[in-house]
Amino acid sequence: MNACERLAHVRERIERACEKANRKPEEVRLLGATKTVPPERIREFFSCGLSLFGENRVQELLKKQEALRGLPIEWHFIGVLQTNKVKYLMGRVSLIHSLDRKSLADEIQKRAKKAGIVQDVLIEVNVGGEETKAGVSEDELFSLFEYTMGLENVRVLGLMTIPPYEEDPERARPYFEKLRKLKEKLEEEFRVRLPHLSMGMSNDFEVAIQEGATIVRIGTLLFGERS
Numbered sequence: 001m002n003a004c005e006r007l008a009h010v011r012e013r014i015e016r017a018c019e020k021a022n023r024k025p026e027e028v029r030l031l032g033a034t035k036t037v038p039p040e041r042i043r044e045f046f047s048c049g050l051s052l053f054g055e056n057r058v059q060e061l062l063k064k065q066e067a068l069r070g071l072p073i074e075w076h077f078i079g080v081l082q083t084n085k086v087k088y089l090m091g092r093v094s095l096i097h098s099l100d101r102k103s104l105a106d107e108i109q110k111r112a113k114k115a116g117i118v119q120d121v122l123i124e125v126n127v128g129g130e131e132t133k134a135g136v137s138e139d140e141l142f143s144l145f146e147y148t149m150g151l152e153n154v155r156v157l158g159l160m161t162i163p164p165y166e167e168d169p170e171r172a173r174p175y176f177e178k179l180r181k182l183k184e185k186l187e188e189e190f191r192v193r194l195p196h197l198s199m200g201m202s203n204d205f206e207v208a209i210q211e212g213a214t215i216v217r218i219g220t221l222l223f224g225e226r227s
């Protein structure tokens with residue numbers, strides 16, 4: 001399959017999952033997770049109509065933005081974010097998916113204020129409680145959320161998670177359900193609306209959509225296996 005066929009295939013599966021869940025396809029955004037994918041390949045997918053991409057590493061993001069400058073691509077940052085790299089992201093990504101600690105929130109606040117912007121973020125939650133995974137624990141989530149709500153130049157739009165890997169996507173469902181419930185709890189307790197749930201990857205996005213995902217982050221299924 002060429003790039004456009006691959007994209008069409010993924011979009012079809014998203015539409016079918018939406019139908020099954022009684023949701024509108026417009027409610028789910030497809031993000032191409034482009035770690036290790038060269039700029040020329042990204043350009044191909046852009047030509048096919050995909051305009052939202054996410055990078056895991058700041059250096060790699062900057063390189064690709066440089067190589068693809070001029071194209072109206074929307075970039076998100078989806079990887080582990082080191083505090084000392086925040087300054088490079090300002091004005092370059094419309095959404096950071098991986099806020100997971102107060103010190104990082106402080107740094108985003110400081111740099112966003114300096115840049116004269118409000119930076120949209122998602123809080124990453126470690127729903128599986130895995131030691132090796134990024135994200136706040138459920139226990140820390142409410143305190144980090146409240147803290148970040150108090151920062152003028154940082155706006156929380158929802159939650160993100162990477163659940164434990166499961167061969168059978170059905171087994172990821174409880175994690176997605178948990179993230180949705182946490183979002184609902186935050187909305188209720190803080191009387192805010194959180195529009196986004198970033199969850200679902202190549203192996204499990206259909207289940208994530210059924211559980212309320214608004215952004216699915218797809219790498220392998222679009223771009224092929226990473227070398």
Ligand SMILES: *Cc1c(COP(=O)(O)O)cnc(C)c1O
Pocket residue numbers: 033035056078079162201202203217218219220221
């Ligand atoms: C790599 C990556 C993805 C995409 O994973 P695939 O299984 O290749 O679809 C999604 N989200 C994050 C944060 C990633 O690092």
